[in-house]
Amino acid sequence: MKVRIFSIRLAANQLTEDENQLNDFLESVDFLKSDVHFVESKDSYWSVLVHYNEKSRLQKSESSADERNSVVEQDLNAKQQAFYETLKVWRTNKAKELKIPSYLVCHNSELLNAILREAKTPTDLRSIKGFGELKVEKYGDEILSILNAN
Numbered sequence: 001m002k003v004r005i006f007s008i009r010l011a012a013n014q015l016t017e018d019e020n021q022l023n024d025f026l027e028s029v030d031f032l033k034s035d036v037h038f039v040e041s042k043d044s045y046w047s048v049l050v051h052y053n054e055k056s057r058l059q060k061s062e063s064s065a066d067e068r069n070s071v072v073e074q075d076l077n078a079k080q081q082a083f084y085e086t087l088k089v090w091r092t093n094k095a096k097e098l099k100i101p102s103y104l105v106c107h108n109s110e111l112l113n114a115i116l117r118e119a120k121t122p123t124d125l126r127s128i129k130g131f132g133e134l135k136v137e138k139y140g141d142e143i144l145s146i147l148n149a150n
Contacts, residue, residue: 001032001051008046008101019101022048026107030055033132036104046101080115086146087111094139105139106130119147 004025008018029052037047076084088111095102110130117128122140125131131140 001053002029004050004052006048006050008048010044010046015101019103022050023103026050026103028055029053031107031130034104036100046104048104076112076115083115083147084111087115087143090142090146094142106135106143111143114143114147119144 006018006022006025008022009015029050032051032053034051035049039045039047087106088108091102091105091111094105098105107130110128113128114125114131117124119125119128121144122136125136125140125143126133
């Protein structure tokens with residue numbers, strides 16, 4: 001297991017740049033877990049500690065991050081796509097409520113896997129990479145209420 005630290009600065013132009021750098025990194029590794037802390041100072045920022053494993057060369061060369069995400073999204077049927085859009089709106093609202101970046105709530109891949117695996121229970125969510133006990137405890141009920149809506 002390896003560890004890398006990212007600083008997510010709050011200034012709008014820096015925030016986007018830092019988020020993109022973190023997202024690109026997360027697409028290139030096997031994510032294990034993260035720890036996030038807000039550092040208050042003259043130039044306050046989020047400190048993100050990422051625990052990860054390197055992806056094999058085969059996994060890296062299969063496709064770019066954009067291609068992997070678009071293929072998965074294209075595989076969604078109309079109902080699944082509606083759930084995905086609803087979950088993304090929920091995630092954005094939750095992040096604003098908590099005053100944190102949206103990727104700290106859930107990554108796109110976690111939302112997509114919850115839909116594709118048809119998660120119905122907290123146990124189902126825990127079986128998905130990225131959904132640890134804390135994330136399921138914090139957000140599981142809300143995610144499942146969206147996924148279980150008819």
